[in-house]
Amino acid sequence: MRLWRDTIKVFMRSKILFFSMVILYFYSIHFTMTYFRYPLEGSIVTAQLQQALKLSFYLFLVVLFLSYEYYLKFRHHGMEEVLAAVKYGKKKKTLWCAFFTMTLWIGILTVTLCICVIIAYSWYGIHDPHGEYRCHIIQNMIVNVFLIMELGNLMGLFLSKIKKRIIAYAIMILVVYLVSPYPERIADAQCVAGNYTRSIYPIIECFNIMPLTNTGFDTIAGYGEPLEVPRISLILFWIACFCLLICLSEKCKKWKITFCSIAAIILFYGYAAPASVVNMNGNPDHTMAHDQYYYEASSETKTKNKKANYHITSYNMDLKIGRLLKAKVTMEVSKSLKQYPMTLYHGYRINRICDQSGNDLDYVQKGDYITINNQWGKEIKKISVEYKGYSAAYYSNHQGIYLPGDFAYYPREGYIPLHDDEQMAMSSCFVRKDTKFKVKLDYGKKVYTNLPETKGVYEGKCDGFTIFSGFYKEKKFGNGNRLIYNYLYGECYLDGGIDEICKSDEKSLEEIHKQGVTIFVAPNVNQMRNRDIGDRQILLRNSPWF
Structure with missing residues (x-):
């Protein structure tokens, strides 16, 4: 308990550090609840989660710099010299107490934001089968808020070994730039200059830990915010790498170093192995661009x-x-x-x-x-x-x-x-x-x-x-037709009936009046047509339910 008390004292005595954390806490809540109680229309249902995820980059940035200052203050507050005179393990225990103090604050902020997003989502009364979207919110807050802030916390702990602030700050500024959306602009320009035959995107995307909402691209409502295995593996890979660096710098036991090394290798494979992902950025290998560039460039x-x-x-x-x-x-x-x-x-x-x-x-x-x-x-x-x-x-x-x-x-x-x-x-x-x-x-x-x-x-x-x-639901009609639609966007548009959906297309209307037709409201990815009409199925794309 004494170790916890001492580490919290160091945190509380630094007024700038303490008040920065308090201000960040309440501002994050205010920013997340921006669209709370707006009228139910269009994408407002998913806007609450997207608002919270827009904070990820700024939370990472602030936690990185504040955690560095916290650990630097701890290392040079006088306790390090006192503890150096006693058993060496005591020093490491105190260091980890400081780390878990920061982790506790990160956890409290994450839980608070998660509750805010769920309350805002629940306000609209969307019928959510089995709580699927609520689970999606929780998963996003763990991966895209907690883990990203925790990565900043680990980086701050490792960099606090550097006593010269100018060097540490230069490294942190470089890190912040690499995880920001700006390197993608360089990659886009390089792709254009190389006629899309060469790309530095594979290198750039090794640092692409931020959610899609931070890049300015929209997400697919029926899919949600991307949480694929490669994305989660990439974040955990960098966490494992900095755990390894900390273990090496603190001269931890060999089994810990070995464990972190193996974890980093496995996680990098989880990121790099082939997988189906949804990424709406300008990478010529990704969702919106791949087919166009592939069919133009390849023999x-x-x-x-x-x-x-x-x-x-x-x-x-x-x-x-x-x-x-x-x-x-x-x-x-x-x-x-x-x-x-x-x-x-x-x-x-x-x-x-x-x-x-x-x-x-x-x-x-x-x-x-x-x-x-x-x-x-x-x-x-x-x-x-x-x-x-x-x-x-x-x-x-x-x-x-x-x-x-x-x-x-x-x-x-x-x-x-x-x-x-x-x-x-x-x-x-x-x-x-x-x-x-x-x-x-x-x-x-x-x-x-x-x-x-x-x-x-x-x-x-x-x-x-x-x-x-x-995030789809099924609506059945009297003539045996079925509508498969995204319930996050489409629930409030169904009162007009199925004819309203296809009223601009006579062929669609003719098809839907047959019995046993299934209408799918599809995401509009890499398609110029508004709809594709089969024998007893219709794929719609010009609708508010992407």
């Missing part, structure tokens, strides 16, 4: 249009979605041929192709196109393709799924142009409307599709299997 991307001389009559798909999509798709083909041309989005890389007997088939995958060879000359009735990967725009990960049925996330017969070069957007490619689908989906959250489910298996005939997951 593999010349679109082909070759009609197949066979049909795929049925799909039996086994899908597993985690960091990315892993799939085994077995297709029943109408003819046995020497060669099968197929189309599969280039982000999915094939591991194996075999026939109905398990015999491996030779194949060539180039860009969006696959050529499968029947080198054995045997009769082929079924072809199985195993692959994994992701699309930059059509995401599939732990947080959410957006895989529309008109997107080639599973193989299509023939060579189909997936990109419209004139519109600079992805094309729509539904399959034949009488195609049979049987899909087993391994995913830990509620999903919405256009086929009925029986014991975890989705089965039926359609012109493309669509999967949505995230």
